[in-house]
Amino acid sequence: MSYLQLDQLTKSYAQQTILQNINLNLNQGEFLALLGPSGSGKSTILKLLAGIEAADAGEMRLAERLLNPVPAHQREIVLLFQQPYLFPFLSVAENIGFGLKARKEPKKLIQQKVAELLELVELGGMQQRKPQQLSGGQQQRVALARALAVQPKVLLLDEPLSSLDPEIRVNLQGVIARLHRELHMTTIIVTHDLSEALALAQRTALLINGEIIADLNSIELFERPPNRAAAQFVGVGAIIVGHMQGPTFCSSLGQFNGNFAPNTRHVAIRPEHIQINDQPQPQTIAAQIIERRYLGERWEYRLQTNEQIVVARETVQAIREIGQTVYLHFPQQSIFALND
Amino acid sequence: MAKWRSWLGLAPASIIMLGLFGSSLGYGIAQSLGWLPFLDQRELSLAAYRNVLVGQQLGGQWWSALLFSLWVSCAATFGSACICLGLLSSIAERQQHYRGLSIVSNLHLAIPHSVWAMALLLMLSQSGILARIGFAVGWLDQPKDFPVLVRDRWGIGIILAYITKEVPFLLLIGLATLRQQGRAYLLVAQSLGANRWQRLRLVLWPLLAPSLISGSFLVFSFIFGAYEVPALVGVRYPEMLATMALELFLNPDLQARAEGMAVSMLMSLIILAVVGLAWRWREQR
Numbered sequence: 276m277s278y279l280q281l282d283q284l285t286k287s288y289a290q291q292t293i294l295q296n297i298n299l300n301l302n303q304g305e306f307l308a309l310l311g312p313s314g315s316g317k318s319t320i321l322k323l324l325a326g327i328e329a330a331d332a333g334e335m336r337l338a339e340r341l342l343n344p345v346p347a348h349q350r351e352i353v354l355l356f357q358q359p360y361l362f363p364f365l366s367v368a369e370n371i372g373f374g375l376k377a378r379k380e381p382k383k384l385i386q387q388k389v390a391e392l393l394e395l396v397e398l399g400g401m402q403q404r405k406p407q408q409l410s411g412g413q414q415q416r417v418a419l420a421r422a423l424a425v426q427p428k429v430l431l432l433d434e435p436l437s438s439l440d441p442e443i444r445v446n447l448q449g450v451i452a453r454l455h456r457e458l459h460m461t462t463i464i465v466t467h468d469l470s471e472a473l474a475l476a477q478r479t480a481l482l483i484n485g486e487i488i489a490d491l492n493s494i495e496l497f498e499r500p501p502n503r504a505a506a507q508f509v510g511v512g513a514i515i516v517g518h519m520q521g522p523t524f525c526s527s528l529g530q531f532n533g534n535f536a537p538n539t540r541h542v543a544i545r546p547e548h549i550q551i552n553d554q555p556q557p558q559t560i561a562a563q564i565i566e567r568r569y570l571g572e573r574w575e576y577r578l579q580t581n582e583q584i585v586v587a588r589e590t591v592q593a594i595r596e597i598g599q600t601v602y603l604h605f606p607q608q609s610i611f612a613l614n615d
Numbered sequence: 616m617a618k619w620r621s622w623l624g625l626a627p628a629s630i631i632m633l634g635l636f637g638s639s640l641g642y643g644i645a646q647s648l649g650w651l652p653f654l655d656q657r658e659l660s661l662a663a664y665r666n667v668l669v670g671q672q673l674g675g676q677w678w679s680a681l682l683f684s685l686w687v688s689c690a691a692t693f694g695s696a697c698i699c700l701g702l703l704s705s706i707a708e709r710q711q712h713y714r715g716l717s718i719v720s721n722l723h724l725a726i727p728h729s730v731w732a733m734a735l736l737l738m739l740s741q742s743g744i745l746a747r748i749g750f751a752v753g754w755l756d757q758p759k760d761f762p763v764l765v766r767d768r769w770g771i772g773i774i775l776a777y778i779t780k781e782v783p784f785l786l787l788i789g790l791a792t793l794r795q796q797g798r799a800y801l802l803v804a805q806s807l808g809a810n811r812w813q814r815l816r817l818v819l820w821p822l823l824a825p826s827l828i829s830g831s832f833l834v835f836s837f838i839f840g841a842y843e844v845p846a847l848v849g850v851r852y853p854e855m856l857a858t859m860a861l862e863l864f865l866n867p868d869l870q871a872r873a874e875g876m877a878v879s880m881l882m883s884l885i886i887l888a889v890v891g892l893a894w895r896w897r898e899q900r
Contacts, residue, residue: 325806347805354806360799364821374807377817425808 276339278303278461279324279429284333286319293319294485297333301429304459308466308476308493312508316485317465321431324463325354337428348377353427357434359418361406367393367417368402374425392420395457396450412443416450423454432464436471448474469509473497481505502614503541512546513585513605514613524610527582528560528603531610541613546575548609549587551595552602559602564595578603647876654869663873667881673874676859683853684882687770688839691777696831698778699785703793703823704815710798717790720783732776732847739764739772765848772848773855781834788830789823797822825900832893836886856882 277300284297294316301307309317322328324335326347335342342350353374361370369376371392372385380388393399396416406414415435422430432451436444452475455462466472472479472493479496481489481504489496489505500506506514517526519539524531531542552559562578562585569575573588576595585603595601648659667677706712738744746761755761765772797819804818842857849855854862856878863875 327802327805348808348810351808352806354802356799356803358796358799360796360803362800362803362818362821364824373804373817374809377804377807377809377813421807 277301278305278338280334280336281320281324282334282336284320284323284335285331286316286323286328287331292485294323297485297487299480299487299490301461301463303461305478306455306462306464306476308464308472308479309482310466310469310472310479310496310508311482312467315482317467317482318433320482321354321433321463321465324350324429325352325431326350327354351425351427352429352431353422353425354431354433355418355422355435357437359406359411359414359435361409361414361417361421363406365406366402367398367404367406367409370406370417371402371420371424373421378425388424389420392424395423395454396420410443411439412447415439415447419447419451419454423458423460426460428461430460430462432462434465434467437466437468444471451475469497481508483508498545499611500543500613506543506613510546510586511543512549512587513583514541514543515583515605515610516541524612528580528585529558529605531605531607533607533610533612535612539612540615542610543613544605544609544611546586546588547573548606549585550604550606551576551587551589552604555602556604559604561600562603564597564599564601567595567597576601643876643879646872647880649873651869651872663877664881667874667877673863677856677878679853680856680859683770684839684856687773687777687845687855688835690770691774691781691838692831692835694774694778695781695785695834696827698782699789700820700823700827702782702786703789704819707793707797707815707819708801713790713794716786720786720790723780723783724787726780728776728780728841729843729847731780732844735772735776735779736765736848739775740766766850768850768853770845770849770853770855773845776844776848777834777838781838785827785830785834788826792823792826825897829893829897832889836889839889840882840886 279299279301281297281299284294284299285292286294297316297320299307299320309320311317319328323330324342326342326345330343337350337352342352361367362373365373368386368389371389375385375388389402393402396419398413398416398420401409401413406417409417418435436447439447448471451464454460455475464471464475476493478491479489479493480487481496481500483504489501491501496505497509500509500511503514513528515526515528517524517540519525519535519537522532522535524533524535524539524542526542533542535542555561560580562580564576565579565584566577567574570588573590574594575586575588578585578587578601580603587603645659647663649662650657650659667673702716706716736743740746741759741761741763743761743765746755746758749755749761750758763771764775800818800822801814804814809817840857842855842861845855845858846861849858860875860878860882863871863878866872866875
């Protein structure tokens, strides 16, 4: 039995379906990323879990207890918003201790816990400051400490890093990852940033148009997305259309042997697995560079073949020119099938 | 240089303000000090202030009017703030109600105080609409059995008129605060385990307090110095300081103008003291 269970969860606003039959299970201590584009319903799942919104249909269970009728303040699920929303009239210490005060914990315990959490989020010595005196990153750390103070059974993070500068963002990702390692708190983070999901979560559920279209290990989702929609979201080098002839997948970009299902109609490859050659070689096809982009550690090329556009990335060795003709090779072992 | 330039930019508005208000204030102070050139009286003295504060004829009237004004202003301000807080507390977590309440408050603010006071008079007097309805449906033996709510010696009518007029004003101030992430703070508190009462006490009230208290100082100052509502729904005794000042000023005996102005100046000093308190309170926060 899973620790957190979402069963056939449905939610609509003004006759527009936001979530449709969402099924999701989490084990205790697991870190899940809910990944998807804006408006896909990710934050709505968190709002339903936190009790801010009510589900139209379906059930939510936490440790076998039905959550639907439980008021938000009794759920022991804390939601951390995109903005820190620190209470402006309270000091840092009072903000962190807010949930404990609401639970009528003794003053001494609150002070002790606040001091511990301040150290944990690396803000020691700032307890008397007002939120306005902190930077954006520090405010989000305080919000995180405030959420952790009540030791929630589930911690929900609704794009808490999206409004921060890249450097602070990476730093806070490290803090969140470390806290999860140390506290083993069941955590769900909502993000539209694939790299954030990969950096933080063991598992990623990809949500598109209110439906979970993939739910698997984060690295696996990145390396081998299971279907076309997931492949398009995580970004592959090419989605190749073709058909099966016996054990071989036949397409205009080549023939590939693999452990493909008999009805496979699409296969894909990651852009960094496509090999770019200057000269024609066996099992290569010609393509023209139509665009290039420098990504830091790699160059990304958009290439036009006779049939389709292909995206390939290679580590910086020699810079290739726009308009140059190159020869692409799709290694057999890097090709994977996509469900329709 | 930049500092001078900003002062220079403010100069046209400041000159008009100072010209209009400064000259009126100066003329008022001069009259309160006995400078009444139309009576060929140009000698300055504190006689009018003495008459108002400790004089045999006006001294008693001043102190009772001061106490009555303080009572009405405090009661109406406190009542308005409490009702406003109650209303905001009841809708704070329902953001969809903000707009409706804002529209109603704005519409109500457009009604002049004098018109509203007249409406209350017609509604609440012993010969008013409610008394007649009560009599018609048999709740009252006679319309005059209706409780005295206007033109009463406790100033209930004045207080009611001001509460019903000032609540929308305070509501608009409070709604402006709530719109700026007010609901988000309440959701955070809820998520952290605070029940409804705790959300009101620990989040909503501290959030609203600065703006509501500042607004209440404004309301107090306005009520303390306003004339038309007490003139319409008040009684001749006890009267409020504003009505006392105007009666003295309009007295056929032109000598009384100095006392009328002295009362006005003393009222201004009290209001300035209240503003000073409000300022200090803000600075301390």
